[in-house]
Amino acid sequence: MSQKIVSRIFIKTQKPSQLIGAIIGCFLGFFLIFIAAQLFADFKTMVNSQEQSIGSQFLVVNKQVSVLNSLKLGKSTFSKNEVDQLKSLPSVKRISEFTANQFEAVASMSIPNGESSSAFRTELFMESVGDDFLDVKPDDWNWELGNEMIPMILPTDFINLYNFNFAPGRGLPQLSKATIQLAVFDIDVRGAKGTAHFTGKIVGFSNRISSVLVPKSFMNYANSHYGNNQASPESYRIIVEAKQQELPKIQQYFKDEGYETNEELLKNGKFGSLLQAILGILAVLGIVVMFVSVSSFILYVQLAISRSKYEIETLLRQGYPHKKIVQWYSKQLALIFSIIAVVNLTLVFGVKNITNAYLENFGFEAPAQLNIFVIAGGFLLIASLWIVQTLNVRSQIYSLALPNSRR
Amino acid sequence: MDIEFNGIIPIPLAEFVTENSIWNSTFTFTQGLKYQIVAPSGKGKSTLVGIIAGTRGDFDGNLLFEGQNSRQFSPIRWSQWRANECSIVFQDLQLFPKLTVLKNLMLMSEIQQAHNNNISPKNQTKETLFDWAKQLGIESKMDVLVGNLSFGQMQRVAILRALNRPFQWIVLDEPFSHLDAENAKIALDLITSIAASQNAGIIVTALDSRFSIAGFTPVNI
Numbered sequence: 300m301s302q303k304i305v306s307r308i309f310i311k312t313q314k315p316s317q318l319i320g321a322i323i324g325c326f327l328g329f330f331l332i333f334i335a336a337q338l339f340a341d342f343k344t345m346v347n348s349q350e351q352s353i354g355s356q357f358l359v360v361n362k363q364v365s366v367l368n369s370l371k372l373g374k375s376t377f378s379k380n381e382v383d384q385l386k387s388l389p390s391v392k393r394i395s396e397f398t399a400n401q402f403e404a405v406a407s408m409s410i411p412n413g414e415s416s417s418a419f420r421t422e423l424f425m426e427s428v429g430d431d432f433l434d435v436k437p438d439d440w441n442w443e444l445g446n447e448m449i450p451m452i453l454p455t456d457f458i459n460l461y462n463f464n465f466a467p468g469r470g471l472p473q474l475s476k477a478t479i480q481l482a483v484f485d486i487d488v489r490g491a492k493g494t495a496h497f498t499g500k501i502v503g504f505s506n507r508i509s510s511v512l513v514p515k516s517f518m519n520y521a522n523s524h525y526g527n528n529q530a531s532p533e534s535y536r537i538i539v540e541a542k543q544q545e546l547p548k549i550q551q552y553f554k555d556e557g558y559e560t561n562e563e564l565l566k567n568g569k570f571g572s573l574l575q576a577i578l579g580i581l582a583v584l585g586i587v588v589m590f591v592s593v594s595s596f597i598l599y600v601q602l603a604i605s606r607s608k609y610e611i612e613t614l615l616r617q618g619y620p621h622k623k624i625v626q627w628y629s630k631q632l633a634l635i636f637s638i639i640a641v642v643n644l645t646l647v648f649g650v651k652n653i654t655n656a657y658l659e660n661f662g663f664e665a666p667a668q669l670n671i672f673v674i675a676g677g678f679l680l681i682a683s684l685w686i687v688q689t690l691n692v693r694s695q696i697y698s699l700a701l702p703n704s705r706r
Numbered sequence: 707m708d709i710e711f712n713g714i715i716p717i718p719l720a721e722f723v724t725e726n727s728i729w730n731s732t733f734t735f736t737q738g739l740k741y742q743i744v745a746p747s748g749k750g751k752s753t754l755v756g757i758i759a760g761t762r763g764d765f766d767g768n769l770l771f772e773g774q775n776s777r778q779f780s781p782i783r784w785s786q787w788r789a790n791e792c793s794i795v796f797q798d799l800q801l802f803p804k805l806t807v808l809k810n811l812m813l814m815s816e817i818q819q820a821h822n823n824n825i826s827p828k829n830q831t832k833e834t835l836f837d838w839a840k841q842l843g844i845e846s847k848m849d850v851l852v853g854n855l856s857f858g859q860m861q862r863v864a865i866l867r868a869l870n871r872p873f874q875w876i877v878l879d880e881p882f883s884h885l886d887a888e889n890a891k892i893a894l895d896l897i898t899s900i901a902a903s904q905n906a907g908i909i910v911t912a913l914d915s916r917f918s919i920a921g922f923t924p925v926n927i
Contacts, residue, residue: 302820304805304813311804613800616761617813617867618789621781623820700781702763 302627305614309627312607321599326639328592331585333647333677338654339578340670345658356543357432357507358560360385360553361536376533381556385537388552390545395429396534397510398518401526402490406499408482423486425451426510427518432538437502442517449486450502452512453479458504476504490525508538509561543572593684600632600688604695611699621700628696629689640681644674707791707874709735709758709907713767716753720766728754728927730767735907737874740898742922743911749927751911752797755879758909759794760784789817793873795881799864803853807844807863810852811835814870830870838866841896843889858884865893869900876901877909894919 362375377385377396386394404423430436433452440450462473479501486497505512522532541549553560604611611624648669655665711733715723723729728743729750735741743751756762757769760779769776771787779787788794801810812832830838839845842862847855852863861884868876876897882890898921901908910922918924 302816304809304816305820307809308802308805610802613802614817615781615785616759616788616794616796616800617817618785618787618821618871619817620785620789620820697781700784702760702784 302623305619305623305627308610308614309607312610313603314606317599317602321596322635322639324592325596325635326592326643328585328589329639329643329677329681330646332582332589332680333585333643333673334650335578335582335585336673336676337647337651337670339582340673341651341654341665342574342578344666344670345664356541356546357434358539358541358549358553359508359536360539360558360560363557363559374533376535377537378533382534382537385539388549390542390549390552392540392542393431394537394539395432397426397428397536397538398515398522399532399535400425400518401522401532402488405487405489406484407487408484423511425513425518426508426536427513427515428508428538429515432508432540433505433512434507435503435505439500439502440514442514442520444516444520446517447496447498448483449497449499449513449517451499452503452505452508453501454509454511455504455506456509457511488521488525490521491527492525495521495525510536546572597688597691600628600692601695604628604692608699611696615700621696624696625689625693628692629685632685632688632692636681636685640678644669644677647673707737707772709875710770710773711735711767712770714757714765714769715767716750716757716762716765718764719750719753722749726926728925733925735875735909737907738905740901740908740919740922741910741925742919743909743925743927744918745911745927751927752879754927755794755796755877755909755911758792758875758877759796760787786821789821790872792875792877793868793871794876795861795864795868795878797879797883799860801852801860801864801867804851806849806851807839807855808832808835808848810863811867811870814867818871835866835870838869838896842866842893856884858889861885862889862893865897869897873901873904873906875907875909879911881910882912 362377364375382394382396385391400423404425405420406423407418407420409418430440433440435452437450437452440452442449458474458476458479465471466473482501484499486499488495488497539549550560614624615621651665651669655667658665711728711731713730713732714728715730719729743754745751753762753765757765760776763777802813805813812835836845836848839848839862842865844855844859844862844866847859847863852860855863861881865878865881868878878897882893885893897908900906908922910919912919
């Protein structure tokens with residue numbers, strides 16, 4: 300037989316509204332701290348992940364162009380010394396130099412236009428950079444000797460310029476990325492050492508690099524075969540992968556050296572720091588709210604015991620062991636805390652899925668599962684609160700169980 | 707188990723202790739005997755009950771249970787004392803007003819169980835409880851909430867609850883104050899017969915000596 304009558308006695312003295320209020324308060328406190336911890340854990344995972352660039356910051360660096368450069372009195376290329384120095388900075392993970400074309404390249408294409416056809420023709424300036432530094436990796440991004448087709452990556456800004464500025468003004472159709480990728484155009488290469496014909500195809504679009512990119516293998520081949528002069532020309536631009544947290548240092552270095560960098564991308568890097576700060580604030584807020592809600596829950600339990608003081612004393616006076624009363628409260632608390640823990644983690648999981656979907660829009664992939672440390676920490680936190688509460692209840696009931704003068 | 711008062715003076719009553727009183731003297735309540743504590747109000751009848759019940763510890767001197775000092779009792783020992791050895795009817799009855807009469811009585815089985823006892827033969831069956839209730843004239847009230855009873859009816863419920871457990875002592879604090887003479891006699895007869903069947907002692911307090919009970923040893927305080 301279970302202790303049905305005893306349970307009934309305790310339950311009848313409680314006010315459900317107060318209990319629910321206390322549970323909701325406690326629940327919210329834990330929820331805030333759990334969600335902050337989980338998002339923080341996700342964020343850290345994304346930062347540490349090799350594939351993702353949020354922990355690193357890619358910066359395209361060039362020298363400032365001044366009147367001196369225009370007059371050809373100053374150099375705007377990076378010397379080997381300067382490149383080595385950049386490489387050796389502790390805040391720099393790695394760098395890659397841009398290689399520009401040393402030959403003339405002309406792209407042309409015939410566009411069917413009713414019965415006649417109009418052609419477009421433009422001179423091309425191309426660059427290549429280490430594949431590891433690209434933010435997109437199209438499948439057909441490779442070129443081998445003998446290939447006629449040169450894959451190319453365009454800056455997203457180009458197609459935006461065309462679609463939102465050039466095309467509407469000229470009454471031309473807007474083009475989607477997919478449409479553009481279908482187009483194949485001619486590329487004629489001409490240099491000191493000869494000419495060649497290739498075809499070009501756009502295989503991807505980069506947000507990171509504002510340049511027409513071709514595979515390094517093609518650039519090296521074409522420069523050596525058709526290039527005008529130097530065997531290994533100095534670079535005008537360098538892409539740097541810097542450590543996220545050391546951004547301010549490297550910015551200062553660039554400033555001191557008179558280098559320019561793409562500030563807009565830097566803002567994206569700052570977004571990471573900002574996100575970290577916001578999560579930090581959320582965590583601090585969570586801790587504060589948790590303290591308040593946990594304190595109020597502790598007060599509620601004390602109030603619940605005070606409210607049942609007559610019943611507890613009466614049971615004790617009829618010989619009911621005080622330990623059993625402590626056990627009863629402890630069990631109820633365990634039940635409440637288990638519900639809080641399970642519902643909380645489920646809700647955190649739900650919210651996490653929503654934020655994951657949101658982050659995916661920005662190309663970030665957060666872990667699908669809850670962080671094991673968040674789960675373990677959450678249970679540990681709740682279990683310790685349960686222990687504290689049980690001890691608290693125990694001392695209150697124990698004092699009632701002793702003869703009055705010894706209380 | 708005998709109960710020995712050894713120089714006990716309740717601290718609140720220290721100034722009022724007189725000669726020829728149980729206070730500040732040595733007195734032994736012997737198990738199996740019947741005692742009536744007679745005194746006007748304010749002399750400490752309820753205090754005496756509280757001291758025996760272990761709810762009051764504000765006294766000088768020693769209370770000995772079979773030679774063991776009550777001050778050494780742990781809370782768990784006190785709970786065993788109240789559940790299995792010494793049944794007490796408090797003056798304020800200490801019933802659960804939101805439970806029915808029957809639930810108040812059946813509660814004792816749960817208390818026995820909480821002490822890891824099997825259902826004790828001294829916890830009576832429902833039939834016996836109904837029989838006792840019938841004797842005391844509250845049989846029809848078994849399913850009524852105790853909070854809805856008159857004080858006299860509640861006194862009888864408290865007496866039944868006290869009887870529904872094993873005991874060596876039954877201590878009753880003004881148990882008949884709201885009962886008429888006839889009902890008081892019926893209740894007393896029930897108490898004495900059940901106590902006798904368990905070889906238990908009885909301590910009953912009453913407001914004044916006019917209400918002296920035959921066969922009970924008077925004890926002055």
